[in-house]
Amino acid sequence: MENKEIKEQICVLLDQRLAGVPERKACVVTYGCQMNACDSEKLAAVLRELGFVLTEEARAADLVIFNTCCVRDHAEKRVYGNVGALRKIKEASGGRMIIGVCGCMMQQKGVAEHIRTRYPFVDMVFGTHNLHEFASILLAALESERTFVDVREKEDGCVHEMPAERKSLSTAYVTIMQGCNNFCTYCVVPYVRGRERSRETERVLDEIRGVAATGCREIMLLGQNVNSYGKDLGGGVNFAALLRQADRIKGIERIRFMTSHPKDLSDELLETMAAGRHICRQLHLPVQSGSDRILKKMNRGYTRADYLTIIEKARRLMPEAGLSTDIIVGFPGETEDDFAATESLLAEVRYTNAFLFKYSPRRGTPAAAMPDQIPEEVKQERHARVMALQNAVTAEVNARLIGRELPVLAESVSKKNDRMLSGRTDSGILVNFSADGVEPGTIVPVRITGATVSALRGERV
Ligand code: SAH
């Protein structure tokens, strides 16, 4: 935290509010994408500096922050439910518990006001553009009798430049840009995250060097549309050039990135990936639909044929690449023929993984006002159909790796079995493997012995 005075003032107020609490616990609950996870790590770093011990359990914490997502309705509903569930716990603590709600949902019109009036036990509400002022916001909230609300229209200062309390020892998120200019007609992101702002290359590289110095071996470069990195910086900076520079940083063994927009993906990027020493052969390339008619209504800026040309080039340059995608089913006006085009695209590309979503109307976006909204049952049924199709493909793609020996970066002890480690192949597939004495953060050769739709199984060679 840069401002010592603010820190001291917060500590005095916390001493009063949490008097008698032997160990102050804080919990940051994250919804949504990696960008939010990355922002939560920045909040966690501030809380750590204030003397909090971080916990995963909101109910047991003295301070809870909900970092929200509004990309789909489902995430929003969960937020309201989970914030509401703390009311009784806060009352039981004599009002001592400190509750904050922040993130993308707060940037939407009327949401902050809704929280303030319907959830008055919330102490502070802030948005995505002033995350870097979290300490001052917390101070104001501690001083205020009512919910303190600070949601800005625009960023001033730089959210990127905050230290992070990284959750994973093996993979570090590094934000390279914020915002999005694409305005896909279904998507709320440009409204809540603002226009594209790239971070200066040197700053990004400095952060990566810092990560390498901590012993962390893998970085994930983050942006809503990494392929347009640098357009706003001038001087011929682009994403491929950034990757090449990152690739030269000593100590970093694996570089991943997301998300790539097909419309801005260059041959130079694919060539850079193929030639890179530490750039993983993994490409998450959301297609959204296989139907040209729907792609046009979505304002995606490419056709099915354009997309398949990129896939073909990527496979030619990197035959073993892990390709994944996002799909939306039930976009307004989607006919059975349009849906069949999406199914045939999935069958043709054979992704290692696909994230499949039912279209969720977002207030204020053009698609929410389009005619021919698809009934929930139809969305549900189409979702189940693509899910079955993709699961079968993923299972087959994974099964083909049985018998192979692949380098795996050990990330953590497996969730299901503490004698196993979990990690990923270069192409991004999850592997659970037995490996006595292997420390998370090291890359080891693993022989693949089994495969399911969700992961590979293996043994250290
Ligand atoms: N910037 C990234 C992803 C942003 S949101 C990109 O453009 O690829 C992540 C995914 O959520 C999107 O790829 C899309 O598939 C899905 N999504 C976004 N808005 C949605 C909506 N209104 N309903 C359903 N899914 C949506």
Ligand code: SF4
């Ligand atoms: Fe949303 Fe489209 Fe921007 Fe992705 S590219 S964040 S889907 S508007």
